[in-house]
Amino acid sequence: MRGERELNRASWRRVVRLIGLVIIVVIAAMLIPAASAPRTSEHYVALGDSRAAGPSTLRFLNDSCGRTAASYPRLISEWLQPEFFLFAACSGAKVENIIDTPQETRSGGGRPLQIDSVTSETTLITISIGGNDVRWYDIARRCFTREEGDDRECRNDPETRLAAMESLRPLRPRLDRLLGELRARAPQALIFLASHGGTVGDGGCWPEVPASDEDAAFIAQYQDDMNDIIRAAARYAGVNYVDLAAHSVGHDACQPRHRKWYEGNVTTSTSLSMHPNNNGNAAFAEIFKEEIKKEFRRRVR
Template sequence: MSGQGRTTTRRRGLRQWLLLTVVLLVALAAIPAASSPRSSEHYVALGDSRAAGPSTLRFLNDGCGRTAASYPRLIEEWLQPEFFNFAACSGARVEHILDNPQESRSGDARPLQVDAVTDETTLITISIGGNDVRWYDIARACFTKEEGADRECRNDPETRLAAMESLRPLRPRLDRLLGTLQERAPKAKIFLASHGGTVGDHGCFPVVPTSDEDAQFIAEYQDTMNEIIRAAARYAGVTYVDLAKASVGHDACQPQGVKWYEGNVTTSTSLTMHPNNTGNRAFAKLFEDEIKREFRKRVR
């Protein structure tokens, strides 16, 4: 074979090798990474104001306070699901998900949140429980009107009894909620969030207007609530998203940009005693990390 013929053969072989390489790279790119979200997800977000992300600027037309800054909207932006239903509504209790239509701030009766869940649903996030236990009423019993004052709610038998009694119905309500969701959406991965950690181990008038000792009482109450939520998630076999543990050092008494919650006086456009936009972004990231772990399990 002449030198020219050998050169032509080598060039033809190089072109074939390059073509095969391109085909392989395209094929590999088409295979989703184990930790990547799937665009075919049918995502439903349930819950109360901690999911809705209400703002002092405005509520949506339905009166539920659902905003673009909420963690479900941020998850949707990251996940880009095929289907998304944002059913959460400020003020919701478990009964508003399962049993009784909720009257929104606009005066309209909201459909049951569970109606958004079908057998096609593949992903559910939930924040619920704070309104069921009336946690703000317990916290407010510790608030003072003057800086440096101490209500000593931690030592008040009525407040301690009210705190204990408020938590009693939470576990059976969560058990029924999670069981119902599993029946309605057998293919769905369910992610249940803890209540979080609005109050830390000290007060800061007027944002958290309590003594340090009473702030610790409120924090312990939050911890007990979070443990009940964790136990319900474990019993049902759903994923518990531990916002509370991650919130340590981000309570309402921390500086702007560090704190994830507003206190009894808000320093942002977020409502008092609610997560702010920094917190919503942090919560979305915590949910996303847990969702990615579940995606990895699917491909094993």
């Protein structure tokens, strides 16, 4: 009988230990959210061109739109962990490719309209657009020299100044239409429209920005004029303007590799020339995140 009672006590102790273990596991599971569960209920859609796509010279990282894991929308999504994320941005896109004209890509054929990713359930939209609409690089390269130390004096060329002014003229009505369409499709969404600029600072450098200091300042002013239009369109539509250019001062393509957020005409990284590099993409994500957090705080008041 004693042996039987001791055996029963041992069995009971094992059962108690097992129950305790199960309770601990259950509590741990409740405290630690599942990796696949979203941290937020946001429905996030990223629209735009290559500044959003984050293209790389490493082809195996690219799709037909040049979207990469280093792009700021991907980094925002990793931070936000939304319930739904659709990365619709595509390198080379113009406003028309978001709203009414399917974009033709070199390797992937026609792309669907980016705006088709936006629905009434969309709660967050980020956009980088406009550089291809105004063909800003075509204006900039009018100032580039073939030899170090030369000065094209594009700033004093009437044709270049007229071309710069004319390139900006259609941007505002295009942005007004885009933002109006987005408002109609996603009336509850927080919309964040990014500035352009930052690639060229107030001076040139060979060979990254092969222009005289005076011509580089002309290019920088041209991009400032572009951002004035983007900012005004954002204000008119009641969306959030994200001033990436202002934060980019001191991080242009002429800065040392560890400090610059952009590649120049000659790239020193795996990012494409005249595009943000991974430092820039990471910085952009942080800037967007701060703006998003501000709006989230306002929304819950």
